[in-house]
Amino acid sequence: MTSFSAPAHETPADEAEGRAVQERLRGRVILDETGPEPGTGLVTGVDVAYDDERDVVVAAAVVLDAATLETVEEATAVGKVAFPYVPGLLAFREIPTVLEALAELSVDPGLVVCDGYGLAHPRRFGLASHLGVITGLPVIGVGKNPFTFTYEAPGPRRGDSSPLLDGEEVVGRALRTRENTSPVFVSVGHRVRLDNACAHTLRLAGRYRQPESTRRADALCRRTLREATG
């Protein structure tokens, strides 16, 4: 916990307050930066696992070398569920424990990859945007389904993509990371442009549909959850 201290975060009392917090923070999102060069530096995947029965949440952060995809460092944090799952308010459920896990790292996280959305959100302020604004780190979101948005199937080849749309507005991209496999949905979080977000995603995925970063974070928080629970 040398490079990063858990920033203050607020858990809203109800859904209306949560939406208000998002409306207030969305103005701090930075969209006009390119972000880290794909394939260089570090990339950190974050993910969370739950046991709502026991009111336990485990977050994991796994740092990879962007060039070799080797794991550089891992960290986890265990907490209590702070907010129920409400579509559009996912960040309030995940962020508190994710921040603790990031704070356990001894290295700068570099680019953070979220399992979820950023700009592709009803108020244009999803998990990846929120995490970016709070930490100041470059963040992108890579989701597994189109949420409430629409898209036309991208071409069949790895790397093919199509716009993810909210009506006429482009909020992200459906990106094929493997042939014969459904696409993932990439959207901008903070300090990274969409083209670059997709380039990072392609470098991180290919062996599997999802980015290697989120796969490892997912495996780690699940394993930690069942070791902490049963």
Next chain:
DNA sequence: GCGACAG
């Protein structure tokens, strides 16, 4: 009012 809805 009804249906749909990241993880």
Next chain:
DNA sequence: ATCTTGTCGC
């Protein structure tokens, strides 16, 4: 997210 075995396909 989570509950859950085997099974079809690259």
